[in-house]
Each structure stands twice: as structure tokens, then as C-alpha cells.
Amino acid sequence: MSWLLNLYDTYQANVDQVGKIEKKRNGQEFTLLPISHTTQTAHIEVEVTETGDFHSARVIDKNDAITLIPCTEESSSRSGTKIAPYPLHDKLSYVAGDFVAYGGKIKKEEPFSYYIYQLGEWANSEYGNAKLKSIYIYLKKKRLIHDLVEAGILFLDEKGLLIEKWDSKYGNKPPLYSTVTGSIDSAFVRFTVYSPEKILTKIWKDPEMYDSFIKYYNRYLKDQDLCYVTGELLPITERHANKIRNSGDKAKLISANDSSGFTYRGRFTESRQAASISYEASQKAHNALKWLINRQGKIIDNRVFLVWENGGNEVPSFTEDSYDITSLDPFALGEEKKVSFTNQEFAREFSKALDGYKNNLLTESNINILVLDSATTGRLAVLYYRNLDKEIYFENLVKWHTTCVWFHRYRKNENNQPISFFGAPATKDIAFAAYGPNASDKIVKGLMERMLPCIVEGRKIPTDIVRSAFHRASNPVAMEKWDWEKTLSIACALINKEEGYNLALDKENNNRDYLFGRLLAIADVLERNALDSSENRATNAIRYMNAFAQHPERTWNTIQASLQPYQVRLGKRGIYYSRLIDEVASKLKFEDFNDRPLSGKYLLGFYSQRYDLYQKKGNDASESAEEQN
Structure with a gap:
């Protein structure tokens, strides 16, 4: 009954909002x-x-x-x-x-x-x-x-x-x-x-x-009993509200129609022996739930994901990415912070952003997390419920967003312009990275539910989710470029959650898989720079990426052989990339240069090395080559 009590308390704390019209993003009106x-x-x-x-x-x-x-x-x-x-x-x-x-x-x-x-x-x-x-x-x-x-x-x-x-x-x-x-x-x-x-x-x-009917109808409510929600003797009801998720929703959270047939399986003679709930508590709790869902709930295939605080203050949801959370807060990160490569710096700034939310809450505030879904048209079930102290919730949220981090470019603003941000991806985007952009809502909502304890309880990300994102990111030729870039950065974030790497290129990292990833990135950038701007085809490094992840030694020989004409075309810049390949390859131990399949660390090396090269100015490579001559 704790979730009902917290909903009831939410109604009591926001009684001044009763009847006040609010609007969703689509313009549809709702009210408490x-x-x-x-x-x-x-x-x-x-x-x-x-x-x-x-x-x-x-x-x-x-x-x-x-x-x-x-x-x-x-x-x-x-x-x-x-x-x-x-x-x-x-x-x-x-x-x-x-x-x-x-x-x-x-x-x-x-x-x-x-x-x-x-x-x-x-x-x-x-x-x-x-x-x-x-x-x-x-x-x-x-x-x-x-x-x-x-x-x-x-x-x-x-x-x-x-x-x-x-x-x-x-x-x-x-x-x-x-x-x-x-x-x-x-x-x-x-x-x-x-x-x-x-x-x-x-x-x-x-x-x-409103007041006229409430006062008129209250005089008919006389059947009193102990309310399991408030603990008071109040008029009881056995008919509870529907229309919880939308105006056409027939599913109920609380109902009993077993008075004939099984007759409560022999355990009870009437439904209120299981639980008696007052009319007032039922009405207020259900109305608060409807209001919260309209106001801040996320619904995927009729499954409701809801995070709220009893006072009605805005609380960041576990479903959002780092950009959504910080961009909504008055203490949002500055643009220069969003592209920072320093995990420690980002963690500090992100914590400050969440303090903007936390400072608006009362000292004793708790955070409620509720997941609802229905198996039939008439029954709605609580799939997950947690009531957490605000300090614990925000600590876990900060930990998630500062450890499952990478640099992302797939967001767009209201003008359809690309947005770059550093941080954790949204749970819905993780589903698309793991199962593709055409994944059904059923699959998406299932993954979002599985990711919930990873974020709010600090549990480990399920291995199959990370593995699926890893394999998709290693197969760029099977998807469009935008989809692959999005999948790649999200896969890196998931892998980095366990490895704890910095996004900035780590030239001192001699891990075998990380070094192979760097080699692949250099080959990709080298060939891409040698191609004409009108040529949009995938480079050999990208085309062989899936094979490279499975057989790095054999595939690297093929990729390196295909680079020779592009090295000649680039001239001095080609010399720079060749020497960079030699530098990275020399760090590989003799016994590590084999065909043992690569782990997800190679994606981290690939992304960091590629980004480092693209961040250089247009003449950096040629200048470096001249210096080395």
C-alpha cells in the first residue's frame, strides 16, 4: 500500500493544483x-x-x-x-x-x-x-x-x-x-x-x-471501515478508478469480481477482507497518478515509466539522457562543458546540475519510481515500485551518468540541427542501439525495464544488452551511417561503464584490443582523407570492421595492403599516418598480434583515436609530417 499512500500524499501536497488546466507538448489539456x-x-x-x-x-x-x-x-x-x-x-x-x-x-x-x-x-x-x-x-x-x-x-x-x-x-x-x-x-x-x-x-x-457535487455526493458515503492506506475509519469503496493511462483506458489497478465461482479461492468471503480502501484515498491516489502520468510519465506500448516526488517538484527521470537532464535545469552545463573529455570534470559539473533539482526538494523528500502495465484490457499491474531517499536516488543517478559516458552526436534541436553532448544515453536509445531503430515497442519497453535497476540500484548492465550493441557497432555496413554512428557511441558508453576509460585518447594504454582499435581508426581516417569529397562510399576499414573484430591479425593484413594507393595519394600527410600506424603497432606485443577475437575495448580505442584525428586542424597532419622530415 506504500505506493498508494505516496500518491495520496502527492494529491494532498498539490491540492492547490486541482482543476488548474495544464497542457502537454501536443497541446492536449489535463488537470489534477x-x-x-x-x-x-x-x-x-x-x-x-x-x-x-x-x-x-x-x-x-x-x-x-x-x-x-x-x-x-x-x-x-x-x-x-x-x-x-x-x-x-x-x-x-x-x-x-x-x-x-x-x-x-x-x-x-x-x-x-x-x-x-x-x-x-x-x-x-x-x-x-x-x-x-x-x-x-x-x-x-x-x-x-x-x-x-x-x-x-x-x-x-x-x-x-x-x-x-x-x-x-x-x-x-x-x-x-x-x-x-x-x-x-x-x-x-x-x-x-x-x-x-x-x-x-x-x-x-x-x-x-466541483465543490457543489463533492459536498452533495459525500452525504451518500456511509459504509465505514478501516482504510488500509490512511489508517483511519472512513467510507469504503469497492469500485476504483480506470482511465489511468488515457481517457480510453479500461484497465484498473484495484478490482475484485470473484464473488461467484471461485469465491476468492476460499481465502475470503468478501473482497474487503483482503484490503479495504476508503473512497477518498482511492479517488485522490488514482487522480494523482493520472495527473503525474500526463505531466511527466513516459509511456511505451502502454507501459508507464514514472518518477515523482510527493511535493510535485520536478525530478529527473532515469529514462533520460545526460543532455535532457542538464538542459532542463537552471544550472545546466555550459556548451564547453558538454564536450569535455575529462570524466572527473564532467562528473563535477553534472553533480552541480543535479544539485539544482535537489535543492528544490524538502530535506525529508523521497523519490518514487513506478512501472505499470496491463496484460489484459481490464487489469493493470505494478511491475516495479521503489521509494528511495532523495540522496540515494541522486547519488545513483550521478554515478550512472558519470560512468556510462561517451561523446554522442545523434541528438537534434528544435531546428533539426545536430547537437553534441557528453554523458549517458537515454534508455530508449540504448534499446535502439542494441536491437536496431526498428525495434518494436514491446522490445523497447522490456529493455527499459531491465535497465531500471542498473540506474537506480547500481546493478550491472545485462551482458546480452552490451553484447548486442557491441556486435551491431562492429557491423557498420549493415546499417545507415547515422544509425551506425549512434550505435557506436552508445556501445562505447555501455562498454565504458565496466572499463572506466576516459574518452580522450590514451596514448599510454597498451591493451591489445585498445591498440587494434586505434589501428583501425587510423586506417579509416587515412583512406577517408584520400577520397574525393564526392565519394561517400565506406572505407576498407569500415567494410572489414566486422571481420576485423573476429580475426584482427588476418584482417589487418588485408586492410593495410589496401592502404598503399591512398598513402601515395596523400603524399606527406600519408607519411604522417603511416608513421602513426607504425607507432601504435610497435606497442603490440608479439604474442598479442594474433586472431583472437577482440573485446569491446577495441571500440573505445577506435572511437577515441578517430575523434582525436578529426579534431586536429586541417593542416596538422601535414605540419607533423614536415616536422618529422
């Missing part, structure tokens, strides 16, 4: 829901006057369709033929009193009678208000279908009956019939009140309406 409220995708908006008359109606644009509505326990979990109206906004078959008169089909009893009775009880109670009564007065007239037809929203056939599904014989399809999936009776209607004298707040955005 009040209790006894949910969201629905509305299709029709109806305005009524303060005197209870029809004013206007419109078909809602899909970007404005998500609507905050009051709900009861019964309506939030209704299904099939069950009649359980929402308190105010609902489907056309519920809110239209003349639905049957215009040929609308109902399964059993007329839903409108249940809806209007429930609405009247609320409107006429001590908690009702003027807006609510205006809508109630209008709907009692039973003319909603008639008015929507007059407004050109709905249409009748030749018999004067409601057209439930549009047929091409009627002409071009109207907006509503294009928006609603299935029969028109499932169109969801939301109501608001119009005044010619003043601008009234839309009902689904009005805090007074």
Missing part, C-alpha cells in the same frame, strides 16, 4: 482531477440560457474534447445494459428526454428517467446552484433532440426519425457523424450556461461546480 470526477471525450456542447432555454450547440473539435465531469461510483464503472447515469454530462441516450420519441433505441428501461431524477436531486438540494438549475429546467422540457436538429447538429430521415448512422444517400457526412464512432446515441453531450450580460465560466472548468 477533483475527487468524484473523471474525464470523458465529449462530442456535442450545448449552451442553455439562465432561464432554462436552449441557446446554441456545436460539434466539439477533437483537441477540445476531453471534459472534466462529475461521476458516481456506479456511473464510473457502468458497462453493458446497466443503467447508471453520470450526474450532469452524459451520452445522448441519457440526457435527451425526446430520444425515444425520435426513434432512439434503448435496451431496457429509458435511461433518461434515471438521469433526470438524479440531476433533480442534486439541483434541488442545498448544494445546487443557479447554473445547475438552469440546465435541469431545460432538460425537463424533453426537447434536446428537437433543438439539436434545428441547430443542424443532428438529422432526421424521411420518416422524421433520428438518423443513427449516416448513409451516403443522405449526401455529405455532417461533422458529428464523422466524429462519433458507431451509432449516434453514443455521442457524449456536455452542458454549459450562457449569459448575454456576463462571461460565465464553463461548467467543466468551474471550481464551484
Whole structure:
């Protein structure tokens, strides 16, 4: 129950955010829901006057369709033929009193009678208000279908009956019939009140309406028991929220439907013997979870990865790369720091960047990490949950980003310009490096879950992930250049996590595999410089890279033989590269120059040597050659 309690505490700490509209990057609105409220995708908006008359109606644009509505326990979990109206906004078959008169089909009893009775009880109670009564007065007239037809929203056939599904014989399809999936009776209607004298707040955005229904509905909650979340005696619920990941999500985290058949496998006689949760705690915890997912969760193939702090302060996620974390923080690393080769310097600056987050948190703050997924459409499970002290979380995050480091060039900014950064790759990019850019979401989310304990608990990276990235990086001819460059730098980061090398070229490192990698890089740069700018083909070093990793001695003989014409073409610069090859090769011990397969260290030597050569000015090589002459 600790994750529920932390979600409940998050709601309590952010109660001032209830009802405040926020926007995602795609422009979609969301908010921290009040209790006894949910969201629905509305299709029709109806305005009524303060005197209870029809004013206007419109078909809602899909970007404005998500609507905050009051709900009861019964309506939030209704299904099939069950009649359980929402308190105010609902489907056309519920809110239209003349639905049957215009040929609308109902399964059993007329839903409108249940809806209007429930609405009247609320409107006429001590908690009702003027807006609510205006809508109630209008709907009692039973003319909603008639008015929507007059407004050109709905249409009748030749018999004067409601057209439930549009047929091409009627002409071009109207907006509503294009928006609603299935029969028109499932169109969801939301109501608001119009005044010619003043601008009234839309009902689904009005805090007074939220409070009105909460106070009204609370008087019906009387079945008290011990709440396992708060530890208090409170009204209990057995119907818990769905729509956790999105407005169409039917999966629930907490549910029990075993009252017949297995009857709780003989362990219990009723569901609350396993766990009893209060209505208030359930509502607040689930609403906080929805808000957090919309605000900062990452969803891959319906699997949710969420990191949050109870106070609602921004916390860097384990899924992000070093550039995302530092670029979001006011203490972001300067541009010159992002390309630094010194691991110690980067570790110091990255720690300062994370201090910008940490200093905003309370001393006693804890960090929560939650992973959710569903095996079926109705059940959602907690796959992983950890509650960590903020110091432990940030220490592990710093350790990851300062040990799994390399220099990366695959990021792009808003203007599609390349960005270079030094640090750890994002978990999603690790998946693409290991399994290719076309890896399915199922594979990606699985790898992200496996990488989670490596980052937040300091565990070792699974060997198969490193091996897969290594083999892909060693086979550049099998992929496009951008994909290989990205795979190469990420593979180097993963390998470096275990080896602890600096990105800067280490000329004193005499490791066999590292030296072979340096030789391959020199051969690649030599041939690339000798080619015309119009020639985009792969060099021999790149073409033979996979074979070189498996049989370095034999393959190096082939590569070196192919370099002779390019050395001649480069002239003095060719002499410089030849002497550099001799210098590196001379460091190889006689017994190490063999065909034993290379480890991932050769990639580190290859990348560092290649980058060192490319960082030199255009005339550095020729100047060096002249000096040696």
C-alpha cells in the first residue's frame, strides 16, 4: 500500500493544483482531477440560457474534447445494459428526454428517467446552484433532440426519425457523424450556461461546480471501515478508478469480481477482507497518478515509466539522457562543458546540475519510481515500485551518468540541427542501439525495464544488452551511417561503464584490443582523407570492421595492403599516418598480434583515436609530417 499512500500524499501536497488546466507538448489539456470526477471525450456542447432555454450547440473539435465531469461510483464503472447515469454530462441516450420519441433505441428501461431524477436531486438540494438549475429546467422540457436538429447538429430521415448512422444517400457526412464512432446515441453531450450580460465560466472548468457535487455526493458515503492506506475509519469503496493511462483506458489497478465461482479461492468471503480502501484515498491516489502520468510519465506500448516526488517538484527521470537532464535545469552545463573529455570534470559539473533539482526538494523528500502495465484490457499491474531517499536516488543517478559516458552526436534541436553532448544515453536509445531503430515497442519497453535497476540500484548492465550493441557497432555496413554512428557511441558508453576509460585518447594504454582499435581508426581516417569529397562510399576499414573484430591479425593484413594507393595519394600527410600506424603497432606485443577475437575495448580505442584525428586542424597532419622530415 506504500505506493498508494505516496500518491495520496502527492494529491494532498498539490491540492492547490486541482482543476488548474495544464497542457502537454501536443497541446492536449489535463488537470489534477477533483475527487468524484473523471474525464470523458465529449462530442456535442450545448449552451442553455439562465432561464432554462436552449441557446446554441456545436460539434466539439477533437483537441477540445476531453471534459472534466462529475461521476458516481456506479456511473464510473457502468458497462453493458446497466443503467447508471453520470450526474450532469452524459451520452445522448441519457440526457435527451425526446430520444425515444425520435426513434432512439434503448435496451431496457429509458435511461433518461434515471438521469433526470438524479440531476433533480442534486439541483434541488442545498448544494445546487443557479447554473445547475438552469440546465435541469431545460432538460425537463424533453426537447434536446428537437433543438439539436434545428441547430443542424443532428438529422432526421424521411420518416422524421433520428438518423443513427449516416448513409451516403443522405449526401455529405455532417461533422458529428464523422466524429462519433458507431451509432449516434453514443455521442457524449456536455452542458454549459450562457449569459448575454456576463462571461460565465464553463461548467467543466468551474471550481464551484466541483465543490457543489463533492459536498452533495459525500452525504451518500456511509459504509465505514478501516482504510488500509490512511489508517483511519472512513467510507469504503469497492469500485476504483480506470482511465489511468488515457481517457480510453479500461484497465484498473484495484478490482475484485470473484464473488461467484471461485469465491476468492476460499481465502475470503468478501473482497474487503483482503484490503479495504476508503473512497477518498482511492479517488485522490488514482487522480494523482493520472495527473503525474500526463505531466511527466513516459509511456511505451502502454507501459508507464514514472518518477515523482510527493511535493510535485520536478525530478529527473532515469529514462533520460545526460543532455535532457542538464538542459532542463537552471544550472545546466555550459556548451564547453558538454564536450569535455575529462570524466572527473564532467562528473563535477553534472553533480552541480543535479544539485539544482535537489535543492528544490524538502530535506525529508523521497523519490518514487513506478512501472505499470496491463496484460489484459481490464487489469493493470505494478511491475516495479521503489521509494528511495532523495540522496540515494541522486547519488545513483550521478554515478550512472558519470560512468556510462561517451561523446554522442545523434541528438537534434528544435531546428533539426545536430547537437553534441557528453554523458549517458537515454534508455530508449540504448534499446535502439542494441536491437536496431526498428525495434518494436514491446522490445523497447522490456529493455527499459531491465535497465531500471542498473540506474537506480547500481546493478550491472545485462551482458546480452552490451553484447548486442557491441556486435551491431562492429557491423557498420549493415546499417545507415547515422544509425551506425549512434550505435557506436552508445556501445562505447555501455562498454565504458565496466572499463572506466576516459574518452580522450590514451596514448599510454597498451591493451591489445585498445591498440587494434586505434589501428583501425587510423586506417579509416587515412583512406577517408584520400577520397574525393564526392565519394561517400565506406572505407576498407569500415567494410572489414566486422571481420576485423573476429580475426584482427588476418584482417589487418588485408586492410593495410589496401592502404598503399591512398598513402601515395596523400603524399606527406600519408607519411604522417603511416608513421602513426607504425607507432601504435610497435606497442603490440608479439604474442598479442594474433586472431583472437577482440573485446569491446577495441571500440573505445577506435572511437577515441578517430575523434582525436578529426579534431586536429586541417593542416596538422601535414605540419607533423614536415616536422618529422
